Amino acid sequence: MTAEPRRFVIVGNGAAGTTAAEHIRKNDPESDVTLVAGEPYPLYNRVALPIFLRGRVQERNVMMRTAEVEEKRGVRLLLDTWIEAVDAKEKTVVTREGRELPYDRLLIATGGTPKPLALPGADLHGVYQFQTLDDTKDLIARIQESRSAVALGGSYIGYELAEAFSHRGLHTTWIMRGDRFLRRLLDPDGGRVVDLLARDRGVCVVYNDWSEEIRGRNGVPGCVTTVNGGDYAADVVGYGIGLDYYTELAQQLGLEVDKAIITDEHLRTSNPDVYAAGDVAQFYDVIINQHNQMGTWDNAVSHGRLVAQNMLGQNLIYTEVPTYVTTMFGSRLSVLGLTPEQHPELEREVQVNFDTRKYRALFFYQGRLVGAVIIGVLKGRRKIEEVIKSREPVENRRALFDLLGPIEEPEVLED
Ligand SMILES: Cc1cc2nc3c(=O)[nH]c(=O)nc-3n(C[C@H](O)[C@H](O)[C@H](O)COP(=O)(O)OP(=O)(O)OC[C@H]3O[C@@H](n4cnc5c(N)ncnc54)[C@H](O)[C@@H]3O)c2cc1C
CATH class of the missing domain: 3.30.390.30 (FAD/NAD-linked reductase, C-terminal dimerisation domain)
Structure with missing residues (x-):
């Protein structure tokens, strides 16, 4: 396809942002593509973090790109660079250090960050979220010094933590607020199947309860007490209680934002030069004729591919099944x-x-x-x-x- 050379800035180098950057360059080799990575790594496989946590693969198996590969593909990758501001009039984004990056088309593919655990003891060394490669490395280091663990949260991340802790041989307690895993997705029968699978693995599952305090010993966790009076041994605690989406840039631009950034079925926001993709996009879904949001790897990759074409001037509609x-x-x-x-x-x-x-x-x-x-x-x-x-x-x-x-x-x- 032929397109005028234009400046494309992509904020976030996860599956959505990296796929988009590479596809823009592939389809328009004259384009000037800058991919801004808040983390210090080129694209890595977030979906592989649980098996890395379990010790089944090495860190190198999690990595999906190198800086050299991006350079060869013509993508200017800025590692460890946080975009703090955006100026709609000037069409520039500004890094934390004050560097300005001008764009003709901007893609916000910033994903989200774990909601914080707000309870006494949550700041102890040995209490972790599970979202990034660095979180995983911290968890692994702590697991190696631990015999018992508590996983908090009745959703995917809570499960992944419980699975990894038990796989690593820790005495594992999995605590959730609801009466079953994924209570909004599974009915009671589905919840019972997961309960049986967890118990087959020796995981102690605690339902309808929540942590009240993480009690420490010498600055590290010792146990988790719960609102129902439970007291569970925990040398390490991991939690997953949902994501807050990085919508700050969209807000600065005055874009329509709900839980995440609202787009049409082409992943275009209410500003025609600004797009959103991946976890942070609350896109118009033609399958159900309403807005929708997906937190899956496939969705992020498919969004990246489609949004690249649309940023180059096409008008494709997102119809994938995530x-x-x-x-x-x-x-x-x-x-x-x-x-x-x-x-x-x-x-x-x-x-x-x-x-x-x-x-x-x-x-x-x-x-x-x-x-x-x-x-x-x-x-x-x-x-x-x-x-x-x-x-x-x-x-x-x-x-x-x-x-x-x-x-x-x-x-x-x-x-
Ligand atoms: C532990 C774990 C296991 C998972 N397992 C599965 C699974 O089995 N199957 C599945 O389908 N999905 C899974 N997921 C979800 C899946 O990984 C995500 O849906 C997908 O990676 C989202 O990709 P993304 O590109 O939209 O966002 P992200 O991968 O979140 O990337 C966004 C990037 O943007 C950066 N960023 C944000 N704001 C800025 C800024 N202002 N400046 C610069 N950089 C910024 C962030 O630091 C981040 O690196 C899992 C997620 C986790 C955490």
């Missing part, structure tokens, strides 16, 4: 498309077998399949995605389960 696949205490959890987590009004069809620890839920909106959650190996994923993408009404909902294989057969997976 997927989130992770291990689940020796099994697998796969989440496809839309779920009640984002849209509580979706209808649900469920199939469950507690003996084989398998669970499937299909989600429907106005008679169409829009999403699914599967515990156990996900067979037939492409078919399910095709049905979702077709946006055709589904006559026989239960027949869709046949695409996923028998639920009575147990599976043993390596994690």
